[in-house]
Every structure is written in structure tokens, then in C-alpha cells.
Amino acid sequence: MRRPTELWRRIRSGVDALMRPPEGPVSDERAPDLLAPRVYESRRFRLSYPGNWGVVEAEGEGEGCSIHSPGHSLLQINIFEPTVPADEALEAHAEAFSDTLTRGFERDEVAGWGSLEARGLRLRGPLLAHVPGELRIFAAASEAATAVIIEQIYDEDRGLVRPGFAMIASSFELGIGGRR
Amino acid sequence: MSEDGENLQPRDHHYLFAHRVLPGLVFAEPSRFAQIMIGQGEAFLMQVWGMIPEQFGLAERVEPAGLGYSLALAEDATGMITVRLPPPRAVTEAHMVAVVFGPKDQDPARYFTLELGYSLDDRPRTVLGEWAQGGELHANFGDGPSPEEGAFRAAIARLIAGG
Numbered sequence: 059m060r061r062p063t064e065l066w067r068r069i070r071s072g073v074d075a076l077m078r079p080p081e082g083p084v085s086d087e088r089a090p091d092l093l094a095p096r097v098y099e100s101r102r103f104r105l106s107y108p109g110n111w112g113v114v115e116a117e118g119e120g121e122g123c124s125i126h127s128p129g130h131s132l133l134q135i136n137i138f139e140p141t142v143p144a145d146e147a148l149e150a151h152a153e154a155f156s157d158t159l160t161r162g163f164e165r166d167e168v169a170g171w172g173s174l175e176a177r178g179l180r181l182r183g184p185l186l187a188h189v190p191g192e193l194r195i196f197a198a199a200s201e202a203a204t205a206v207i208i209e210q211i212y213d214e215d216r217g218l219v220r221p222g223f224a225m226i227a228s229s230f231e232l233g234i235g236g237r238r
Numbered sequence: 239m240s241e242d243g244e245n246l247q248p249r250d251h252h253y254l255f256a257h258r259v260l261p262g263l264v265f266a267e268p269s270r271f272a273q274i275m276i277g278q279g280e281a282f283l284m285q286v287w288g289m290i291p292e293q294f295g296l297a298e299r300v301e302p303a304g305l306g307y308s309l310a311l312a313e314d315a316t317g318m319i320t321v322r323l324p325p326p327r328a329v330t331e332a333h334m335v336a337v338v339f340g341p342k343d344q345d346p347a348r349y350f351t352l353e354l355g356y357s358l359d360d361r362p363r364t365v366l367g368e369w370a371q372g373g374e375l376h377a378n379f380g381d382g383p384s385p386e387e388g389a390f391r392a393a394i395a396r397l398i399a400g401g
Contacts, residue, residue: 130276130277186311
């Protein structure tokens with residue numbers, strides 16, 4: 059079935075508007091604003107993030123948040139209370155992503171996230187079988203809580219967003235409001 | 239035809255989302271679409287759904303109840319985004335659609351639909367379809383599976399495997 063030309067023109071126009079920032083929900087990646095950082099603090103953690111990134115608080119029972127760049131990179135923090143072993147939390151998260159994003163990915167171990175003594179995994183490959191990128195998953199446990207941090211970065215944006223991720227990692231404090 | 243026997247026209251809002259806007263977004267920038275859905279899928283779908291009436295000058299707005307999505311990787315290493323729509327009530331309105339991604343250097347994306355239909359004796363059925371050639375051409379593959387995600391994904395996998 060061929061579309062009528064006039065209708066197709068209207069559709070193209072509507073789709074173009076949806077794709078075009080700032081009207082639409084699709085935007086290009088931009089450099090993180092490191093000069094005007096914002097602070098996010100919850101019961102168990104505190105961090106600074108770039109001024110032009112956004113935070114979405116986790117819904118449901120668990121504490122946590124997702125921090126989004128202007129493009130499509132993101133960092134997610136999940137807090138578990140009471141504490142669970144970091145290794146267990148790390149493997150559970152890696153397994154959870156396997157069926158949807160990362161099956162067959164290269165897997166490397168990485169150590170430390172910011173000042174946290176965290177164990178981490180780097181999973182590299184085409185996300186959803188299509189977009190080259192990586193997930194980095196870290197887990198660290200304090201006496202009061204376990205934190206799992208997930209970084210999602212696309213290869214084409216890596217150089218642009220990496221300083222934003224570094225700001226978050228270097229400012230992250232686990233255990234605010236309770237025992238460290 | 240609706241369940242009570244009434245002839246219904248597809249609602250513009252519902253139809254445009256599944257058959258025009260979403261495939262338009264997919265085919266315009268497949269990789270960008272995948273990135274958005276991986277990171278912010280629910281918010282993105284809600285935003286696009288909400289923008290359609292204004293963008294296309296529609297008088298009737300359909301509530302997004304039931305709009306959702308899931309991601310899946312198949313054994314053959316293809317990635318799939320399945321988008322569930324508010325329940326269809328007229329022929330050609332979609333139960334769900336699926337975007338299938340292969341390796342980036344191959345066919346960038348395929349867009350399948352599972353639409354509501356009625357048999358000649360007025361019993362509800364589903365119809366499996368695909369928007370191809372960048373959203374310019376609609377293919378109809380006949381009877382589709384039950385409107386469940388697993389059955390839809392399996393039907394698409396069989397279709398792709400069979401060429």
C-alpha cells in the first residue's frame with residue numbers, strides 16, 4: 059500500500075518535528091556542564107552531577123536514581139538494605155542484562171569506582187545487537203548498604219560524556235545519614 | 239468490527255502512532271531510536287504518544303493506558319524492541335509492534351506490526367504485518383499469533399528465518 063503523497067508529507071513533517079530538538083524528545087549528546095554541578099542526596103548516598111544532566115528517582119521500594127546525559131548515556135544507582143554481598147549483587151545485575159542487552163559481550167573485570175572499593179565488570183559489544191557501546195557495573199558494600207552502579211555509554215559519545223561520569227564517581231559518598 | 243458488532247474506524251491517534259510516527263522515528267535514525275529505548279524507553283514512548291494530537295491536529299486523544307515496551311535478544315543475536323499499545327478496538331489498530339535490529343552493518347532495522355482484524359464470520363483475529371522500504375511499503379503476512387509478546391516474537395523469528 060503506497061501512502062497518499064499529501065498524507066506522507068504531513069507525516070514526515072510531524073516526525074521531523076518530533077526528532078528535532080528542543081521541541082522533540084530526541085536530542086544530541088552535549089558536553090557535560092562541569093562548572094555548575096548539581097547535588098543529589100538521598101538517605102544513603104550523596105553525589106554531584108553535571109548541571110545539564112537530569113536525575114530520575116527510582117520508583118518502588120528500593121532507593122536509587124538514574125542520571126541522564128542530554129543525549130542517551132546514563133548512570134544508574136541502586137541501593138540495597140540490608141547489605142548483600144557485593145559479588146552476589148554484581149553477578150545478579152550482569153545476569154539480568156544478559157537476556158535484553160549484553161548476551162555474548164566481551165567481559166572484563168575492573169576495579170574501583172571513584173573512591174569506592176568496588177568490584178566491577180565491563181561488558182562491551184553492540185547494545186541490543188546494534189549500537190556499539192558498553193555497560194560497566196560496579197558493586198560495593200558498606201556496613202549499612204550495598205550500592206550497585208551501572209554506567210551505560212555508547213562508543214560514539216564516550217569522549218564527550220566521560221568527564222560527567224568521572225564527576226559523579228569522584229563525588230559519590232555511600233552511607234550518608236547512617237553508618238558508613 | 240468491534241466485539242459488540244459495531245463497525246469502527248481506526249482512531250487516528252492510535253493508528254498514526256503504530257503505523258506512521260513510530261516507524262518514521264525508527265527509519266529516520268535506527269541507532270538513535272535504539273539508544274533512546276534502551277535508556278529511556280517508557281518516558282520516550284509516553285512523550286511521543288502525547289505529542290501526536292498536536293503535531294497532527296487531531297481532535298480525539300486516546301489515553302496511553304497499556305502503552306509499554308520490552309527489550310529482548312534472540313538466540314541468533316538479533317535485538318528486538320516490542321512496544322505494546324493501548325488495546326485496539328478497530329481493524330488495523332495494532333496490539334503491538336516490534337523493531338528488530340541485526341548487526342549495524344546489515345539491514346538496519348525491520349518494523350513489524352500485530353494488528354487487530356476480523357475473520358469473514360466476524361471473529362477477532364490478528365494480522366501480522368511489516369512496514370518496509372523505510373516505512374513506505376506495507377506488507378501483510380496474513381493471520382498472526384495471539385496478541386502476546388512471546389508469541390509475537392516467535393512469529394517474527396519464524397518469518398525472518400524463512401526469508
